Amino acid sequence: MAEEISKIISNGINTYTKNPNLCIPFILNIVTIGLTAIIIAIFSIIYLFGSLKIEEYNTPEALSLAFISSLSNHIFEIAVIVIAGVFIIMYIASFFTSGAIGMARQATETGRTTFSTMMESGKKNVMNLFLAEILFLLLVIAGIVFMVPGAMNVDLNRLSMGENMLLIIGFVLWIVYLLIISVAFSAFSYVLVIESLGPVDGIIAGFNFFKKNASGVFLIILATIGVSFVFGIIGSIMSINSILNTIWSFVNLLISVCILSPIMTLWWVRLYMTRTGKQVYFNDLLAHPNDLPKP
Numbered sequence: 001m002a003e004e005i006s007k008i009i010s011n012g013i014n015t016y017t018k019n020p021n022l023c024i025p026f027i028l029n030i031v032t033i034g035l036t037a038i039i040i041a042i043f044s045i046i047y048l049f050g051s052l053k054i055e056e057y058n059t060p061e062a063l064s065l066a067f068i069s070s071l072s073n074h075i076f077e078i079a080v081i082v083i084a085g086v087f088i089i090m091y092i093a094s095f096f097t098s099g100a101i102g103m104a105r106q107a108t109e110t111g112r113t114t115f116s117t118m119m120e121s122g123k124k125n126v127m128n129l130f131l132a133e134i135l136f137l138l139l140v141i142a143g144i145v146f147m148v149p150g151a152m153n154v155d156l157n158r159l160s161m162g163e164n165m166l167l168i169i170g171f172v173l174w175i176v177y178l179l180i181i182s183v184a185f186s187a188f189s190y191v192l193v194i195e196s197l198g199p200v201d202g203i204i205a206g207f208n209f210f211k212k213n214a215s216g217v218f219l220i221i222l223a224t225i226g227v228s229f230v231f232g233i234i235g236s237i238m239s240i241n242s243i244l245n246t247i248w249s250f251v252n253l254l255i256s257v258c259i260l261s262p263i264m265t266l267w268w269v270r271l272y273m274t275r276t277g278k279q280v281y282f283n284d285l286l287a288h289p290n291d292l293p294k295p
Helices: 005-018 020-049 060-072 075-110 115-152 165-184 188-195 199-212 214-238 242-275
Strands: 280-282 285-287
Touching: 005 020, 005 075, 005 214, 005 242, 020 060, 020 075, 020 115, 020 242, 060 075, 075 115, 075 188, 075 242, 075 280, 115 165, 115 188, 115 199, 165 199, 165 214, 188 199, 188 242, 199 214, 199 242, 214 242, 242 280
Parallel strands: none
Antiparallel strands: 280 285
């Protein structure tokens, strides 16, 4: 029989303790995206404001007007830079996500994983995952249709709740829609990488996996939310003191990137592999889910 969720959680943690290198993709992802964002920002500033001669402006107000004028004259270029930046960052994230899932699969399957697996899995699946993420983003944007009727009838001169109830209802429906598709397609990236599928096939396979294993998916999501809730409470306590809050912000980031993200990836990968009859590493043995001892 398939592993119980409690076993998936404990075995995932155990796998991580034997493979702390699983944190490498997440660290590289944060660093690479950060450096990329800085480079894009510097390029944008030079491109948009490089021709301004600051010494020619006598007052801060005049300089501010000059900056605003420069921005207004480059609206199209700004839009292109923002969209290109988003796609570049999505592509980088897709590479390291693919690498992390590949490493998690190898660790779940054999008990050990290596950095080279990250590179191989990243190169192999980056484009398919990138395109799948774009398709999912389009699904998210499609939900705006719920707000169209209200937006078409909104009265800006009468912004009371009663007058614009249709817009409020549309917004609530969009939020519900986002929650539904986020849960229904929560496993598609793991399925896509593990099975080496194309973008459309990966999304469909991820949804089909959810339909057959909805309870398991919900429980993993609840476990993830539970962990986040605990850390949220700790953060609230630390916020009482500014020094502790600063220290906790750094510690929380470190824990999230180096520990929680790899472990949660292992949970999702192990859930999929045990629910689909794939080979898994269990108590120093290789086994199929049907070979696992009953609880």
